[in-house]
Amino acid sequence: MKNEIVILITGCSTGIGRELCNILSQKGCTVVATARNVEALKDLSASLKLSLDVTQKESIHRAVNEVISKFHKIDILINNAGYSLRGALEEIDVNRSKSMFDVNVFGIINMVQAVVPEMRKKRCGKIINIGSISGKFAQPINGTYCASKFAVEALSDTLRLELHSYNIQTTVIEPGPMKTNFFKALVDNSGDVIKNEKSCYSHFYKSDAQYRNKQKRADSKVAAQAISDTILKKRLNARYKVAVPFTYKMVTYFPDFLREYFMKKR
Template identity: 70%
Template sequence: MKDGRVVLITGCSTGIGRELCEVLFNAGHKVVATARNADSLKDLSASLKLFLDVTKEESIHEAINEVVSRFHKIDILVNNAGYSMRGALEEIDVKLARDMFDVNVFGIIQMVQAVVPEMRKQKSGKIINIGSISGKFTQPINGAYCASKFAVEALSDALRLELHSNNIQVTVIEPGPMNTNFFKTLDNNSNALTSDANSYYARFYESDASNMKKQKLAESKKAAKTISDIIMKGRLNARYQVAVPFSYNMITHFPDSLKEYILKNR
């Protein structure tokens, strides 16, 4: 693929998606920024800005048709849309968990189903799935979100096997905690549950909140530049860790017994 590639990115309202748009656009690529809240894209540097809800098939196809009509191809798909909720599995609202999976997991599948036929026509393409280091090891009070990101790992591996003969590369990016609106959204989705003093898990929630405040958050601009460099590699690896603290990276390699001992004490 030559410079000026057409890059479609989901979830560009804030955070990594937004920063990635800026980096890639400034590098000379044709960036299609999408979000459920199209108004949030007004001051964003992009070649095309579209409303797109990854949970709605009609919305996806309208956006894809607009991109293909304008640029005649899609070189790179970045599945970035996603969010989190927190809480013990015994207590979480299952409907809210389903809604999260609809975005984090099924949204990726629906985007892939819409975009891959276009990539197959041009006999090349890249699919970049934004996962999380939480897709590599599970933390208590975070089981539902971790499960959604474990699913992203599995989807990426399956796609890589299914699409290799079409010269379509697939990778999963595993970011660590970053300084974005991610945690604000997390609080909005979970605060009613995790602040309940009468919950059986109240002390776990308190400890979890304390540990989250101690986290060192990476700068999203720097992480976006790293992800951009990865995307533009000639040959992609299966997965990449980005802005992952050393301790998190280490724990992913520990045997289950040691991993669980550390997390139980934490």
């Protein structure tokens, strides 16, 4: 039935979050689109658009309270907000890494703590965590981002164990590289590190830039369509790979020595 399912999505200003809002709205869901800057949502299809910073509990509770006041429930929470940094562990800015973890990891915990009590009242709900294929295997100069997405895998598994008796399902989506602003933002966030030609890791940075320039990326609309089909299923699996290149899928099944050999050659 139209407008029956209430879906709250974080990080809707660009990329997958934005595409999900449009697609799920077209499917008749009541979509609540959120972003730190609500002005970025003005051209978006959504039933409600709210300012929400996943690192600020006051902002979260204000937004969640408004959703509950207007729609009386939240059926699906999509934790999509996130971003990446590049840099060798020896050189990366620790404070910037902490800020990334605040969004990618602790932002999920903040949202869960605000939304799960409302789902428990209805004894049903779904939590969808947008992870990454980078949460399945580590890559050089991408260690902190990989670590944050490894954490998303663990959080998702933990939530599934803790919430099953309340009929609240949890899954993690593991997308591959897509055509979004993700990589532009990555360079903007990491430029002072990865453009340092005097770095002893400059060969890694140059190789990574060359790889990203020729890398094939999936259409974000197609990926969002696949994600929307998945999250509306009656029963969810523990995890789903979306728009992941065949070689990356294979790497996730390699033994450690073979996976590391592949990454060194790349």
